[in-house]
Amino acid sequence: MSILETIRHRRSVRTFDGTALRPEDAQKLLDFAGKVENPYDIPITWKILDAKKNGLSSPVIVGTDTWIAGKMRRAPHAEEAFGYTFEKVVLFAEELGLGTTWIAGTMNRDAFEKAMKVSEDEVMPCISPLGCPAKKMSLRENMMRRGVKADSRLPFGELFYEGSFERPLDRGAAGRLADVLEAVRLAPSAVNKQPWRIVLCGSRAHFYEKRSRGYDNGSWDLQKIDMGIALCHFELAAKELGLNVAFALSDPEIPAAGDTGYIATYEIRE
Ligand SMILES: Cc1cc2nc3c(=O)[nH]c(=O)nc-3n(C[C@H](O)[C@H](O)[C@H](O)COP(=O)(O)O)c2cc1C
Numbered sequence: 375m376s377i378l379e380t381i382r383h384r385r386s387v388r389t390f391d392g393t394a395l396r397p398e399d400a401q402k403l404l405d406f407a408g409k410v411e412n413p414y415d416i417p418i419t420w421k422i423l424d425a426k427k428n429g430l431s432s433p434v435i436v437g438t439d440t441w442i443a444g445k446m447r448r449a450p451h452a453e454e455a456f457g458y459t460f461e462k463v464v465l466f467a468e469e470l471g472l473g474t475t476w477i478a479g480t481m482n483r484d485a486f487e488k489a490m491k492v493s494e495d496e497v498m499p500c501i502s503p504l505g506c507p508a509k510k511m512s513l514r515e516n517m518m519r520r521g522v523k524a525d526s527r528l529p530f531g532e533l534f535y536e537g538s539f540e541r542p543l544d545r546g547a548a549g550r551l552a553d554v555l556e557a558v559r560l561a562p563s564a565v566n567k568q569p570w571r572i573v574l575c576g577s578r579a580h581f582y583e584k585r586s587r588g589y590d591n592g593s594w595d596l597q598k599i600d601m602g603i604a605l606c607h608f609e610l611a612a613k614e615l616g617l618n619v620a621f622a623l624s625d626p627e628i629p630a631a632g633d634t635g636y637i638a639t640y641e642i643r644e
Pocket of ligand 1: 566
């Protein structure tokens with residue numbers, strides 16, 4: 375499967391069929407996760423956890439006892455680094471035929487943090503179940519999906535702009551970046567809020583976070599994790615389409631609304 379197909383195919387899976395994760399798949403995931411580098415060079419420690427051994431649970435997940443979690447030192451940009459890296463792991467799991475769901479809230483967090491041995495100077499923002507998707511979603515999963523309109527995304531012109539936030543970008547005018555931006559549009563985000571905005575300026579794609587209230591808990595801003603996921607999708611899709619992209623932190627100071635802040639830039643090089 376191409377990365378674009380994997381991105382299109384992925385969805386949060388909250389109902390699993392009970393089949394245990396094969397040890398070789400667990401090993402492949404850990405090997406892969408351990409090798410993923412992120413643009414911020416912030417290391418992440420990964421573990422695959424057994425729910426029964428560690429007393430782990432989530433009220434929204436049924437049919438699997440296996441979880442993957444990552445932790446890292448508190449640092450500037452830790453959230454974007456976490457989002458970028460974890461999403462690569464999520465997409466790799468999808469390629470292995472495994473279901474995942476990003477979970478930041480609906481878990482017994484104390485038990486997960488204990489199992490991960492999270493220390494004072496570390497954070498473990500999200501976890502995910504791992505397993506084989508069940509053929510049929512649970513009633514609760516169906517209701518949750520409907521509640522956050524999980525199958526829809528904001529229109530292209532609300533997310534992407536050309537030159538300034540005053541000029542929405544039409545998909546037809548996006549040229550060779552149309553599929554790359556579509557890959558960003560399809561990304562998962564907390565409560566499906568889709569905080570990512572991109573302003574294209576010549577060969578540069580500037581990423582902005584449009585913040586909603588209630589997502590920054592003082593330890594981390596969940597929507598910055600969403601931003602890391604968006605960066606990951608952009609980079610993977612661009613590379614697959616043969617574009618050479620370089621990451622940069624250089625704020626172009628484009629006038630933006632008060633709730634919208636600069637995150638990072640990808641420069642597209644020929
Ligand atoms: C950072 C982040 C945190 C999330 N936290 C939760 C959560 O606590 N519980 C949950 O059921 N889903 C959670 N989700 C899943 C989103 O609800 C889901 O990605 C979104 O509704 C889009 O649906 P899709 O993933 O099926 O495309 C989270 C997603 C992200 C990216």
